[in-house]
Amino acid sequence: MxxxxxxxxxxxxxxxxxLMDDLGQAKMEGGEHMVMMGGGNxxxxxxxxxxxxxxxxxxxxxxxxxxxLVGSYGSPQGESSFIEGLANLLRQELGWNITSENxxxxxxxxxxxxxxxxxxxxxxxxxxxxxxxxxMAPEYIGYADLGLDDGLFVSTRPKIETLDETFFKYxxxxxxxxxxxxxxxxxxxxxxNPTGNVISDEELxxxxxxxxxQNIPLVVDCAYGLPxxxxxxxxxxxxxxxxxxxxxSLSKLGLPAVRTxxxxxxxxxxxxxxxxxxxxxxxPNSFGAxxxxxxxxxxxxxxxxxxxxxPYYSRKKxxxxxxxxxxxxxxxCRIHVPEGAMFxxxxxxxxPITSLExxxxxKKAGALVVSGHYFFPGLQENWKHKDxxxxxxxxxxxxxxxxxxxxxxxxxxxxxxxxxxxxxx
Numbered sequence: 001m002x003x004x005x006x007x008x009x010x011x012x013x014x015x016x017x018x019l020m021d022d023l024g025q026a027k028m029e030g031g032e033h034m035v036m037m038g039g040g041n042x043x044x045x046x047x048x049x050x051x052x053x054x055x056x057x058x059x060x061x062x063x064x065x066x067x068x069l070v071g072s073y074g075s076p077q078g079e080s081s082f083i084e085g086l087a088n089l090l091r092q093e094l095g096w097n098i099t100s101e102n103x104x105x106x107x108x109x110x111x112x113x114x115x116x117x118x119x120x121x122x123x124x125x126x127x128x129x130x131x132x133x134x135x136m137a138p139e140y141i142g143y144a145d146l147g148l149d150d151g152l153f154v155s156t157r158p159k160i161e162t163l164d165e166t167f168f169k170y171x172x173x174x175x176x177x178x179x180x181x182x183x184x185x186x187x188x189x190x191x192x193n194p195t196g197n198v199i200s201d202e203e204l205x206x207x208x209x210x211x212x213x214q215n216i217p218l219v220v221d222c223a224y225g226l227p228x229x230x231x232x233x234x235x236x237x238x239x240x241x242x243x244x245x246x247x248x249s250l251s252k253l254g255l256p257a258v259r260t261x262x263x264x265x266x267x268x269x270x271x272x273x274x275x276x277x278x279x280x281x282x283x284p285n286s287f288g289a290x291x292x293x294x295x296x297x298x299x300x301x302x303x304x305x306x307x308x309x310x311p312y313y314s315r316k317k318x319x320x321x322x323x324x325x326x327x328x329x330x331x332x333c334r335i336h337v338p339e340g341a342m343f344x345x346x347x348x349x350x351x352p353i354t355s356l357e358x359x360x361x362x363k364k365a366g367a368l369v370v371s372g373h374y375f376f377p378g379l380q381e382n383w384k385h386k387d388x389x390x391x392x393x394x395x396x397x398x399x400x401x402x403x404x405x406x407x408x409x410x411x412x413x414x415x416x417x418x419x420x421x422x423x424x425x
Contacts, residue, residue: 009145009148033366035366035367035401035407036400037400038368038392039368040193040256040393041256041395042229042253043313045254048254049254051304052254055292055295059291069287069290070287073282074283074284074286074289075274076278076283077105077277078104078277081293082290082292082293083100083104083289086103089299089301092299093302102265102267102270104262104265104273104277106261106273106277107285108249109221109247110142111280112263113187113219115276116263116273117187119269119276122148130182130183130185131183132153132154133154133179133186134154134188134377134378135207137375137376137378137379138192139189140221141194141370141377144377154183155379156173158172160385162334167335168347169337170195172206179211179216183214183216184216185216185219186211186216187220187221188221189222189223191232191339192341194345194370194372194391195336195391196339197340198232201235201239208244212243217244217245219245223247223249224252224342225340226238227305228301228304229309229310230305231252231342232339232340233310233338233339233340234339245264246264246265247264252342253292253305253309260288316401317342319402321335323402324344324346324409327405331412331413332349332416342394343392344392344394345372346389346392346408347385347388348388351416352415352418354387355390359371359390365411367404367407367408369390370392371390372386372387
């Protein structure tokens with residue numbers, strides 16, 4: 001089978017493909033014996049699941065609503081009633097100066113970023129090439145292979161602040177960050193997957209100014225953030241203006257299978273995405289929008305984020321951190337301060353094996369994680385730190401998370417001890 005350059009790129013061994021394949025394979029081979037700490041699945045919160053089950057039952061019991069759900073194409077911009085309700089919510093609760101013309105739905109956020117990155121990065125009409133700037137790595141594993149052109153991303157090594165014996169934090173190194181005419185857009189996640197980092201309002205404003213100077217958009221990925229699902233445990237202000245593209249999602253509320261991404265942007269960008277939706281898929285699916293429509297129009301979605309989602313994940317974060325502090329007392333392990341999302345980013349300084357080798361050993365030991373080296377798209381320089389980190393999720397059952405962290409501590413300890421024994425012989 002002969003493939004195009006595009007075909008070869010999209011079928012190569014990408015980091016996100018490796019992650020999704022491993023999750024699927026673990027399920028097929030008896031996932032009950034594997035501690036699943038690698039994926040991005042949100043927790044199945046019983047209260048929220050019951051709310052969604054009732055919404056689905058209501059849709060299915062009403063013939064007209066059921067027809068809307070499955071029986072007709074929607075607009076390529078997305079389900080209009082959901083979009084109008086969301087525009088009202090964002091105006092009223094956040095003070096964003098938007099209308100329904102500023103919102104477009106996509107078949108999941110991953111699809112949205114594929115469209116956005118290739119709108120602003122790659123070969124221009126005049127033959128020049130633009131890159132997407134990721135202000136600091138590590139960043140989301142799913143960005144890495146979305147460009148139609150190779151080498152689409154450029155990133156900058158962060159500053160590392162040591163906070164105490166347990167925690168550290170990444171900061172954007174604005175002295176080294178370069179945003180010039182070669183950049184087509186800036187993108188950052190807030191909070192960041194994999195680290196749980198939440199850039200400060202001050203850092204966000206600096207990025208906005210860098211984007212304004214070059215007349216390019218700043219894309220802020222808020223899949224885990226504000227206003228929903230609200231997985232933020234520190235101070236952060238949700239901001240939007242005409243030069244910002246804000247990405248939201250229904251996935252991390254507990255609806256990953258409905259594949260509903262949300263883009264809030266200028267009318268010009270929304271029109272461009274609408275055209276791309278029409279060409280790529282006729283229209284985004286309506287299932288998620290209709291399922292969550294009443295949550296949005298009633299503003300219940302933000303109330304649940306504040307009173308249910310945020311406290312739920314904050315408690316799980318505290319339990320996971322406590323387990324790390326208990327199990328890793330005699331190994332050099334630091335945690336990136338978990339300011340948001342549902343992950344712990346563990347740094348094993350001077351790890352004697354690569355994070356990929358550690359990942360393989362952990363899989364054999366019964367704990368599925370994600371090797372940290374995948375999370376540095378656009379960072380070309382050699383940096384040992386890239387091979388010293390792991391991402392683990394704490395969204396699953398508390399006992400399973402604790403079990404998984406204990407397995408990780410044992411395998412990591414064995415790796416250090418083996419190296420120590422080798423150096424002494």
